Ligand SMILES: Cc1ncc(COP(=O)(O)O)c(C=O)c1O
């Protein structure tokens with residue numbers, strides 16, 4: 001009699017089930033393109049790594065347990081995950097997407113829109129009246145992300161999914177859960193048909209691989225998604241699958257420290273009189289909504305200084321934070337989204353969407369929070385934002 005189904009998520013992330021025949025404690029890396037057939041009529045489970053690989057299977061099954069879903073496919077980046085999902089859209093179909101999605105997501109959806117692949121309406125998904133006006137019986141797919149990167153806006157997944165399905169039972173609600181991870185949010189339980197994540201971020205946690213995951217409870221969707229993955233060859237490579245398996249073991253521990261650091265840093269920044277966006281702050285406009293659908297706040301925050309040059313000076317002066325794009329690694333990062341992660345969005349579009357050019361994004365790591373505050377304090381002083 002096993003108790004495994006009752007294990008808490010903190011346990012499930014650590015306990016990787018696998019069997020390789022030699023009883024290795026850690027899942028081996030099957031760094032092999034091909035697998036031998038017993039004979040010409042019996043191919044066995046694996047033939048070619050594009051179609052399937054045991055290390056990738058171990059990862060996918062492990063993730064399915066963590067997410068609590070039927071199927072997970074591991075692919076070679078978060079963008080690849082989106083591309084695979086987008087191939088389910090038929091030419092000209094109506095797609096509704098947020099106006100504050102990650103820059104790369106916006107770029108791919110814009111490409112689809114301008115190349116006849118889809119008819120995309122980008123709207124403010126925090127406005128439920130607008131959502132109801134825009135989603136119709138002809139809407140085929142709704143793309144959501146929450147909290148958004150980097151404006152930290154929260155969308156009401158359950159209400160939007162219920163409404164989309166009431167208008168069109170076949171509509172696909174697709175949720176990008178990169179910011180929250182399966183530990184803090186369960187999009188499939190809230191009505192999403194497909195959940196995807198850039199595993200490059202928190203799931204791996206060490207900024208040493210690119211990876212994406214796609215999760216669903218629908219057997220039909222799982223098959224259609226696998227058809228695309230196998231056809232275009234976007235399954236995650238064995239070594240990257242192995243690194244992701246390794247990274248996942250510390251996900252819960254990393255997130256715990258990152259979130260506690262993020263809340264302290266956000267509170268401190270707010271104390272300096274800055275406009276801070278973080279869902280853990282009680283005055284976040286969607287604090288209640290966020291906490292009704294998530295178990296934590298993540299570790300990405302952003303703040304405005306009111307002046308682009310001041311923001312640039314702060315970023316130039318920090319010593320501890322790496323100036324890089326991306327988030328979810330164990331070390332803290334700082335960036336200017338309008339010039340870095342979100343440069344792919346036309347500046348005119350950014351302005352229309354109230355995307356502040358001076359917005360600084362911080363992705364909080366696991367360092368000692370006192371050092372993180374000290375370093376930022378020094379930079380704020382040098383930039384003339386604080387006096388002492
Ligand atoms: C919210 C979000 N979704 C998806 C992606 C794309 O993931 P990847 O970089 O792994 O392709 C990113 C960042 O790149 C992201 O921030």
Ligand SMILES: N[C@@H](CCSC[C@H](N)C(=O)O)C(=O)O
Pocket residue numbers: 102104149324325326327340341342344
């Ligand atoms: N040059 C890259 C930028 C990647 S941004 C990565 C990440 N999602 C973030 O928000 O920092 C590109 O063109 O995609």
